[in-house]
Amino acid sequence: MxxxxxxxxxxxxxxxxxxxxxxxxxxxxxxxxxxxxxxxxxxxxxxxxxxxxxxxxxxxxxFNQGFLTLERINWETPAIVLEKLIEHETVHAMKGWADLRSRLAEDRRCFAFFHPALPNEPLIFVEVALAKGLATSIEPIIDEQREISNPSYADTAVFYSINNCQEGLYGISFGNFLIKQVVQELSHEFPHLQNYSTLSPMPGFCKWLKVVIDNPGKYAIPDDNLALLGQLHGNSWFQDSESVESLKPLLIGLAAYYLMHAKKGNEPLDRVARFHLRNGAILERINWLGDCSDNGIRKSAGMLVNYVYRPSLIISNHESYVKNHTLAISPNVAKLVPKTL
Amino acid sequence: MxxxxxxxxxxxxxxxxxxxxxxxxxxxxxxxxxxxxxxxxxxxxxxxxxxxxxxxxxxxxxFNQGFLTLERINWETPAIVLEKLIEHETVHAMKGWADLRSRLAEDRRCFAFFHPALPNEPLIFVEVALAKGLATSIEPIIDEQREISNPSYADTAVFYSINNCQEGLYGISFGNFLIKQVVQELSHEFPHLQNYSTLSPMPGFCKWLKVVIDNPGKYAIPDDNLALLGQLHGNSWFQDSESVESLKPLLIGLAAYYLMHAKKGNEPLDRVARFHLRNGAILERINWLGDCSDNGIRKSAGMLVNYVYRPSLIISNHESYVKNHTLAISPNVAKLVPKTL
Amino acid sequence: MxxxxxxxxxxxxxxxxxxxxxxxxxxxxxxxxxxxxxxxxxxxxxxxxxxxxxxxxxxxxxFNQGFLTLERINWETPAIVLEKLIEHETVHAMKGWADLRSRLAEDRRCFAFFHPALPNEPLIFVEVALAKGLATSIEPIIDEQREISNPSYADTAVFYSINNCQEGLYGISFGNFLIKQVVQELSHEFPHLQNYSTLSPMPGFCKWLKVVIDNPGKYAIPDDNLALLGQLHGNSWFQDSESVESLKPLLIGLAAYYLMHAKKGNEPLDRVARFHLRNGAILERINWLGDCSDNGIRKSAGMLVNYVYRPSLIISNHESYVKNHTLAISPNVAKLVPKTL
Amino acid sequence: MxxxxxxxxxxxxxxxxxxxxxxxxxxxxxxxxxxxxxxxxxxxxxxxxxxxxxxxxxxxxxFNQGFLTLERINWETPAIVLEKLIEHETVHAMKGWADLRSRLAEDRRCFAFFHPALPNEPLIFVEVALAKGLATSIEPIIDEQREISNPSYADTAVFYSINNCQEGLYGISFGNFLIKQVVQELSHEFPHLQNYSTLSPMPGFCKWLKVVIDNPGKYAIPDDNLALLGQLHGNSWFQDSESVESLKPLLIGLAAYYLMHAKKGNEPLDRVARFHLRNGAILERINWLGDCSDNGIRKSAGMLVNYVYRPSLIISNHESYVKNHTLAISPNVAKLVPKTL
Ligand SMILES: [Mg+2]
Ligand SMILES: [Mg+2]
Missing domain, CATH: 1.20.140.90 (Malonyl-CoA decarboxylase, oligemerization domain)
Structure with a gap:
């Protein structure tokens, strides 16, 4: 008392x-x-x-999850909501209403959380592409000229962008619930879906890489590699096919190392990796030159990552993560980690 | 920190x-x-x-007020909601669907608060009669056979019943907001309304009266009065016109005393009086034999009280109450208090 | 021109x-x-x-079908709609709101057609019981005290009452569309349903039978049968077990004859038979003492009929009916027709 | 029979x-x-x-008027509806979503008719500006950079654009109902509105003028005027201030003559004039250089017309028109008609 x-x-x-x-x-x-x-x-x-x-x-x-409602966003959604999506899409920025319309086409899905006291205010939204197989790059997904495919033939749902809309709710997490509920919605609408995968940036990679380069001794990087990494200046190195060829294995290896071993406390340093691995996803694949936009090159050195949500493993992965800080890594990614950086 | x-x-x-x-x-x-x-x-x-x-x-x-929505209840309301009104009306119990329908007729209004996470679950509801002049008794209001009058000629809104529906929300107060919002709604729909009044029981009166009778010395009740009060046994004394004649001035005086001077801490002992006076209403009138139902006789000795909400005085009354425990009492009621009980 | x-x-x-x-x-x-x-x-x-x-x-x-909307009726439907169901249920009259509520319980479905220009006005509604096997009598279906079963285990949808609500739309037929759309709705909600059957009265049977009895010569009825039929006076013959025993084969045979051979033009004389057989249903079974209500005894001599809608046969049955006036009769009913009346 | x-x-x-x-x-x-x-x-x-x-x-x-619903269009309207407005605005074409948003701002209103069988398909829509005084030119109204004024101070509703959206409903008239219902809606929302006026093109004026010029004898046009009219070539004559000065009185006079005397049968030749005068509006004013867009210059020689709907006169004007082909013309316009063309 x-x-x-x-x-x-x-x-x-x-x-x-x-x-x-x-x-x-x-x-x-x-x-x-x-x-x-x-x-x-x-x-x-x-x-x-x-x-x-x-x-x-x-x-x-x-804003307890129990008070939120998941709503499908499509071309029948009020314009006042849609303009907020255009405004808050920062992962793969939208070029305007035509771009938005293309992302809401028949072969795409978009969902958002709303709170009853904030009508017309999406809290967070996720954009999904319905595709055949895991997506490896973003460009074909957001291409406004792409051929629209029939979503009932899709086997994979690609979560290619998740964005928060409310600065005032910073630090209050909705993302994991969003993904779980959207997986449920999609599995109802498309019983044939077999894979639920993200196509995600590594927003902290280049920042971390700079620290590594600036401290070559600490990380024991061979001089050859250091020289190669010297080519990373600017935003257009990826257009030089020679550079690209020589940098590819090195950067993929570094990315695998970064995702698995760079830590903040006991958890991955990369906030996107931390988010999905904590949620129970598997780090499935690293895609070379998956995002050659300015933003993609500058932050993630152009790479995109597939985190895969396998419904039957989500809980056990999540528990291993929380209890033992174990990360669920696919063998294909695990073997990419180089012996020396 | x-x-x-x-x-x-x-x-x-x-x-x-x-x-x-x-x-x-x-x-x-x-x-x-x-x-x-x-x-x-x-x-x-x-x-x-x-x-x-x-x-x-x-x-x-x-269940903060900011999350509640006020909804009009009428015959277009889902049955699943309406049956909860029938169930939770305890002030003036409903006899079934026909009674309910009569209370939702053209000359009546009903409003309830809802919370978005509890669809189809009214939290609290108020029943209102649109009438000419302050109502003095309940019977004509809930009479299913009454003539339905045109509500646009009404000058008075009579709040004749307020009920909570959720036992699990006991002690969380919605009533004052409900009244304020309903006054606003009604003044929009019927700009000619001049009075907003309740027709309320005194649910603690008879209980208090019993204590008084059992302690005649403490309250200094004259023997004559004590003898008169001896006639109050049972539930049908009000049908004996002689008793009624002699009891009327005595009981009205006791009721006025009870409402104004019987206290719980610094506030009125009667929970209904406490509620309305704290909200800023005025204790306007005590109506003799306003409710001769079993319940009305047993708890309130058949009397009903008008608490009047005068929009321009609500705030000042409320503040006087909160700061100085001052009760807003009309002169007509004030002069009813007897010199000796 | x-x-x-x-x-x-x-x-x-x-x-x-x-x-x-x-x-x-x-x-x-x-x-x-x-x-x-x-x-x-x-x-x-x-x-x-x-x-x-x-x-x-x-x-x-x-009121072209293309403008109507099919809506599920349940306990969340506005009371103003529900009271119209109580009012217009004439096949198996409702005893009030409790009876209605029981017919909208978890193991029941109800659907109605609405027109956008007549809000809150059902045009026609159908009541469905979800059950195991074809229903043979109405009493257990509308019994308010029945045990509510889990509808997901049902294999049969029993259409036990169809009623029009708008006298002003007399002669404009919605019923066939209603049944087709409801079959579709139910097959979506309950993929395990195997049978769609009615439990229907023969509203013209007793009237026809009276004509037969009054013209024994014309119909060549044996004297023995005529004598038996003499017991049909009043509304309680079915309670005399001896009568019942002897009347049963005779009346079932007459019912089978009536449904198959009594005509109005080229079509069945009985309007319910005409309706379902024209729609493509099969006359599947005649149930003895399926409806012993006053109404059931007086019009249908207590019998109820199952017309079965087999989705794969609806179109061919309908076409045979329209082109050749062929009736789809199950062998079990066909063999009930007596050689002499 | x-x-x-x-x-x-x-x-x-x-x-x-x-x-x-x-x-x-x-x-x-x-x-x-x-x-x-x-x-x-x-x-x-x-x-x-x-x-x-x-x-x-x-x-x-x-598509009888009784089946249509009037709906307010604003920024909360689904994008699928809004894009149809952009597409079908042909009177004053929209430049895209920003232009649309500006036309749906706080100081504007937009309404459309819908039919329940065609969800998300506006049939016809009207754009309204809430302003002080009759508008004389279109440019300030559709200026995206204008200052948004508080609509509660407006005294005039300007109907500046009406458009049909369904080619398949050509010849089925909704416009008069639309205007009447919108006047009603606006008078409810803004009780202070005093004028309901259009700002309308004369879509047939230049075509008619060409016929006049080509038949100078028939219309007895003075040679001076003919010479002046020779300056009308192309789409930019209005930018030459000298031309404009000399043409102004001549063209305004011709416009007044055209609206009042050019006929198709017994009715005005100009379809917009015909529409509003038949509906009961008054031809109130002709505005010089009210619309200098390409379209405005080419069809209406840059002029815009105010037709005013005075609620108390609508019915009598309409009846005079229908019975006697009388046009309601303000004195100020009447006196503009020149003695000779
Ligand atoms: Mg707390
Ligand atoms: Mg016709």
């Missing part, structure tokens, strides 16, 4: 204030925007951290 | 468990039902009180 | 008037009600027949 | 076929498309005219 009182005392009166704000018209939207504003200045204002803690505590509780 | 950590530690891990349960299908309904079950046994199991505290904390947060 | 002009001239100006009425608020409902009123008096006012012809022409066009 | 039979015989069996087609999935859409296809080739295939007559007869009946 004393604990009950202590908890009440300790819980900031600020939380009560926030609960009252929430009762006003558009209260929830206001609070989410408050946190978004707060996060923009928090680095300069460390004394605001406790306020953020309260905001995050409340928002986590209010 | 230390406070943040303390708050996290203190907050029961049970709350995290509840948040996880909420993510399962029908999670919210399950948790509400858990609390309903808990409340049924809590008197025998005081060690469960902390669990109830956690449940109430979470549910208060989740 | 001359024909176009002729058609325009011939088409009554009344139709244009009706088209204008339809543009007013609630126009369609008004026109449907006009026809309903008209039909009530048309026998006394034969000069109104051309007006009815125009009304029927327009309403047939407007 | 004979007439009933004749009507039945005369009515083409084709109509019955069409009614059956309508029962198939997407039947109505198919029939509308059939007519659209038919109209494209009908000039070359006069033997198809009777088929078109039947199609038009049926579609007129099915």
């Amino acid at each position: 004393a604990l009950i009182k202590l908890a009440k005392e300790v819980e900031a009166r600020r939380q009560e204030l926030l609960r009252r704000i929430n009762m006003a018209p558009n209260g929830t939207a206001t609070i989410v925007r408050m946190r978004s504003d707060l996060l923009r200045i928090i680095k300069e204002c460390p004394h605001l951290v406790p306020i953020d803690a309260d905001l995050k505590h409340l928002l986590s509780s209010w | 230390a406070l943040i950590k303390l708050a996290k530690e203190v907050e029961a891990r049970r709350q995290e468990l509840l948040r996880r349960i909420n993510m399962a299908p029908n999670g919210t309904a399950t948790i509400v039902r858990m609390r309903s079950d808990l409340l049924r046994i809590i008197k025998e199991c005081p060690h469960l009180v902390p669990i109830d505290a956690d449940l109430k904390h979470l549910l208060s947060s989740w | 001359a024909l176009i002009k002729l058609a325009k001239e011939v088409e009554a100006r009344r139709q244009e008037l009706l088209r204008r009425i339809n543009m007013a608020p609630n126009g369609t409902a008004t026109i449907v009600r006009m026809r309903s009123d008209l039909l009530r008096i048309i026998k006394e006012c034969p000069h109104l027949v051309p007006i009815d012809a125009d009304l029927k022409h327009l309403l047939s066009s407007w | 004979a007439l009933i039979k004749l009507a039945k015989e005369v009515e083409a069996r084709r109509q019955e076929l069409l009614r059956r087609i309508n029962m198939a999935p997407n039947g109505t859409a198919t029939i509308v498309r059939m007519r659209s296809d038919l109209l494209r080739i009908i000039k070359e295939c006069p033997h198809l005219v009777p088929i078109d007559a039947d199609l038009k007869h049926l579609l007129s009946s099915w």
Whole structure:
């Protein structure tokens, strides 16, 4: 009983204030925007951290998965929602309404989470291509001129882009639920689907690689390799077929090493790897020159990764990850890791 | 910063468990039902009180007014909702579907709060009669044979019944918001409305009166009055016109005294009086023999009270109540209080 | 071209008037009600027949199947719709809301057609029981106290009642589409269903039988049978087990004869038989004492008929019926027809 | 009775076929498309005219105003509907999604008619600007950079564009109903609106003017005027301020004459004038250089017309038009008509 009182005392009166704000018209939207504003200045204002803690505590509780609804996004979706997708697609940016329409065509699916108190505000959305076999590069997927195939012949669902839309909900995770529910939806609509795979960037790879190059001693990189990596300057090295040929095995090896061995605490350093491996996916394949956009070259050295969700293994993979920090790696990727960097 | 950590530690891990349960299908309904079950046994199991505290904390947060939607209830409402109104109407019980239909006729309004995670589950509902002048008794209002009048000629909205539907949300208050929002809705639909009044029971009056009678010395009741009050036995004294004549001034005076001076802490002892006066209403009138149903006679000695919501005074009344425990009483009621009981 | 002009001239100006009425608020409902009123008096006012012809022409066009929507009726349906079901169920009358609720339980389905211009107005509805095997009597189906079974184990859908709700749409047929679409809906929801059968009255049987009895010579009925049929007076003969024993073979034989050989033009005299056999169903079985309600005894001598819709045979049965007036009769029914009445 | 039979015989069996087609999935859409296809080739295939007559007869009946719903179009409308607006706006063409969004901003309204059998298919739509005073030119209205004003201060609703979306419904008129219903909607939302005015082209003016110029004798045009009109070549004469100065009075006079005196039968030759004057509007004002787009210069010599709908006069104007072919012309326009062309 004393604990009950202590908890009440300790819980900031600020939380009560926030609960009252929430009762006003558009209260929830206001609070989410408050946190978004707060996060923009928090680095300069460390004394605001406790306020953020309260905001995050409340928002986590209010945006509990049990209150979210998964909705299919297509060309019948209101424009006010669709424009937010265009705005928040940062993994593979959209060029406008025609690009969006192409990503919502018959051979594509798109789903988003919504909260009842934020109508017309997608929280997070995932774009899916229905294809034959695992996709190896992004360009054919987002090509507006591609031939639209009949999705009922597809055997693979490729999750090629996941984006959050609400800065004010930063750090409150919806992604794993989103993937699980979308897998369920898709398996209902397309009982013939056999594979659920991502086509994902390694957003931290080049940053990590720079550290490696700058500390050749620590990582014991052979001089030959260092010389080769010197060609990585700029954003167009991948167009020089000679460079590409010599860099390919080296970079793929480094990528495999990075995904498996570069850590933040006990978990993968790469936030995308961390997300999918923690969720129970398998690191299945690394695709050379899968994304030659500026963004793809600059962050992931043009590579894209397939993480595969095998429904029967998701739980056991997730548990091994959480208990023992074990990563589910396919043999094909495992053998790519070089003996020396 | 230390406070943040303390708050996290203190907050029961049970709350995290509840948040996880909420993510399962029908999670919210399950948790509400858990609390309903808990409340049924809590008197025998005081060690469960902390669990109830956690449940109430979470549910208060989740059922924040900002997440509720006010919906009009009428004959186009799904039967699954309507049957819950029949079931939970305890102030003036419904006799079945025909009675319900009559209470949803053109000259009546009904509104309820819903939460998006509990579809088809009204949380609380209010029944309103659109009438000419303040209603003084309940019988003509719920009479199925009454003549249906055109509501656009009404000048008064009579809130004649408010009921909660969710035992599991006991102690989480929605009523004041409900009244405010319904006043707003009605003033939009019927710009000619001039009065917003309740027709309310005094559910604790007879219980209090019994204490008074049993302690005549303490309350200094004259013997004559005591003798008169002796006629109150049973449920049919009100049919004896002689008794009625002699009891009327005495009981009305006692009722006025009860509503104004019988206290629980600094607030009115009667929970209905407490509710409306705290909300900013005015204790306007006491109606003799307004409710001669068994329930009405047994609890309120057949009287019904009008609490009037005057939009321009709601806030100031509420603030006086909260700051100084001042009750807003009309002069007509104030002068009913007898010098001696 | 001359024909176009002729058609325009011939088409009554009344139709244009009706088209204008339809543009007013609630126009369609008004026109449907006009026809309903008209039909009530048309026998006394034969000069109104051309007006009815125009009304029927327009309403047939407007209530074209392509404009109707099939909707599932259940306990989440608005009360304003449900009360119309209670009102218009004439095959097996409902005793009130509890009876209705029981007919909408988990092991039952109900569907209705709606027209967009008549919201909340079911045009026709069908009640379906999900069961194991063909139903032989109505009582266990509409028993409010029955045990609710899990519908996913059912192998048979029993269409036990079809009713029209709009007198003003008399003679405009929706029933065949209704059955086809409901079969489709049910086969989606319950892929294990193997049989689609009705449990139907023979509403014209007793009337026909009376004619037979009154003209024994014409129908060459043996005196013994005539004597037996003399016991049919009143509404409780079926409770006398001796009568029942002796009447059973005789009446079943007469029913089989009636359904197969009593004609109106080239089609069955019984309107229910005509309806289902024309739609492509098979006359599968005659059930003795399947409906001992007053209505059932009085019109159908207590018998109920199973017409079975076998999806693969519907079209060929329908075509044989339309082209050659062939009836699809199961061998078991065919052999019931007696040599002499 | 004979007439009933004749009507039945005369009515083409084709109509019955069409009614059956309508029962198939997407039947109505198919029939509308059939007519659209038919109209494209009908000039070359006069033997198809009777088929078109039947199609038009049926579609007129099915798309009776009583079956249409008026819906507000805004940025919450599904993209699949919005793209059809972009496609079918031919009066003042849209430059894309940003232009559309600007026309759906807070100071604008857009409404469309829909038919329940054609979901997501607007039949006709109208674009409205909420403004202060009658608009005199189109450019500020469709300027994407304009300042958005608060619509509650507007006193005038400007109907600046009406477009049909369904070629297959050619000749079936919805426009007059659309305007009436939109006036009603707007007067509800904005009780302060005082004027309902169009800003309309004269699509037949330049074509008529050419005939006049080519027949100077018949129309008795003074040589001076003929010489001036010689400057009208091309699409940029309006940018030459000297030409403009001298042409202005002449062209305005000709426009007034054209609208009032150029006839097709007893009605105005200009189809837009015919439409609004028949509906009960008043020809209020002619605006010089109101639309200098290519289209505006080429067809209407850059002028735009205000037709004003004064609710209290609509019916009497309409009746005078229908009975006596009287046009409601404001004095200011009437006096513009020159004595000689
Ligand atoms: Mg908390
Ligand atoms: Mg016709």
